[in-house]
Amino acid sequence: MSAAPSLEQIASCVAGYDPNALPVAQAQEFIARLVPRVEAVESVAIRSALGRVLARDVVSPIDVPAHDNSAMDGFALRGADLAADGPTTLVVAGxxxxxxxxxxxxxxxxCVRIMTGAVMPAGLDTVVPQEFATLDGDRVTIPAGVVRPGDNRRLKGEDLARGEAALAAGRRLTPADLGLLASLGRAEVPVWRxxxxxxxxxGDELRSIGEPLDAGCVYDSNRYTIWGMLQRLGVDVIDMGVVRDEPAALEAAFRAAAANADAVITSGGVSVGEADHTKRIMKQLGDVLFWKIAMRPGRPLAIGRIADGTKEAILFGLPGNPVAVMVTFYAFVRDALLQMMGAAPQPLPMLRAASTTALRKKPGRTEYQRGIVTRGADGGWQVAITGSQGSGILRSMSVANGLVVLHHAQGDVAAGEFVDVIPFDGLV
Structure with missing residues (x-):
């Protein structure tokens, strides 16, 4: 196996790389080139597979459905028996x-009276729904034009043919996927670990919940938002608490994290002007870069690898402001962790919404503003900014239901102009 490229080698492959003013797209490209994928595969029961990433294609061992069957409760018949210019009357055979x-x-x-899912009797190819038919004794009358030959019949293998790929490797399994696997008779599936x-x-100013707040101290909220975002991704989470800004404590924490995890996320200690213990220990234990991203909020970011002996982990050093933590997580960390999990690319969905007010924006950086998306009078999407966009105002993320993305080259936005919005549903 060839050695992983150094950060310097990766940087040389990214056009326009400038660590002091790095556009979001270039930072994302760099990170995609940096992160490895887990290698171990395990087999799990389908009830334990929700959110896990398939390591191999799942090929259907059977035709689904296994036979031609009825899509309706009604009467199965030959399409050729339908009269073209009037009602059709048939004898019910069973x-x-x-x-x-x-x-x-x-x-x-x-014809044959038939229930949804029942196998089509030999020679019959059409089903008329029971609400369109009139039954009188053993005879049923069907008005002209309510069905055409072949209607309401599910064909053998219509959903999946034997030997066809049912689910592709790299897919994060959904509730519907579990049902599909069960329909194939699969009790277990191979997934990446x-x-x-x-x-x-x-930060010395941080206190955990339950501790008294001294003057100048704040409760640590970032661990809880990071925990929640990681839970949504379905990873194994190792919460290491609050680490004081003291060299020995930081080194011990980074070494323990690298020894026990594939990726390490920190919040705080990477901004210009902060105590430099965190950055110094990061560099001491690995190959780490400190970026100034052309974005708002979330300009400072550390990225690289740290190690404890021979065990190495990818490092994401996020800023300390609560909103910046969440924005940088979704801008950079989420996709990287999915890639490490072996998942196929899953870009965050975006919708287009009309801004209810004018927005000031200078070209040359990407801005993420908290917004509230609603339906306008015309039925289209519209978005209003939550108010002050300070990166420490966590309540704005709780009130908002989406992030307005003002792209790198974009300038001022006029009221009524459409903008891109990342909806929060399912994310935060």
Whole structure:
């Protein structure tokens, strides 16, 4: 196996690389080139597979459905028996139930009462829904034009044919996927092992919940938002608490994190002007770069590798401001962790919404503003900014239901102009 490229080698491959004014897109490209994928594969029961990433394609061992069957409760018939210019009357030869196939012959001019999912009797190719038919004794009358030959019949293998790929490797399994796997008779599936992510906050001013707040101190909120965002990704989480800005404590925390996790996330200690213990220990234990991203909020970012002996982990050093932590996580860390998990690319969805007010924006950086998306009078999406956009105002992220993305080259936005919005549903 070839050695992983150095950070310097990766930087040389990124056009326009400037660590002091790095555009968001270039930072994302760099990180995508940096992060490795987990290698170990394990087999898990499908009830334990929700959110896990498939390591191999799942190929259907059967046709789904296994037989032609009815898509409706009604009457199965030959399409050729339908009259073209008037009602059709047929004799009911019997009943076909789901799991109890009608086995007898069905002569021309006859039909079979059938239930949804029941196997189509031999020779019959059409189902008329029962609400369109009139039953009188053993005869049923069907008005002209309510069905065409072939209607309401599910074909054998229509959903999946034997030997066809049902789910592709790299897919994060959803509830619908679990049902699909069950429909194929699969009890277990091969998945990449869970990614292990350690995280901690740095700063002497931080206190954990339950501790008294001394003058100038604040409760550590970042660990809880990071914990929640990691839970949504389905990784194994290692919460290492608050680490004081003291060299020995920081070194011990970084070494323990690198020894036990695939990725390490820190919040605080990477901004210009902060105590430099955190940055110094990061560089001491690995190959780490300190970027100034052309974005707001979230300008400072540390990225690289740290190690404890031979065990190495990817490092994401996020800023300390609460909103900046969340924005940088979704701008950079989320996709990187998904890539490490073996997942196929899953870009964050964006919708277009009309800004209810004018927005000031200078070209040359990407801005993420907290917004509230609603339906306008015309039924289209509109978005209003939550108010002050300071990176320490965590309540604005709680009030908002989306992030307005003002792209790198974009300038001022006029009221009524459309902007891109990342909806929060399912994210935060």
């Amino acid at each position: 009943t076909g139930l789901a799991g109890a196939q009608f086995e007898g012959p069905v002569p021309p001019g006859h 869970r990614l292990r992510v350690a995280f901690f906050s740095t």
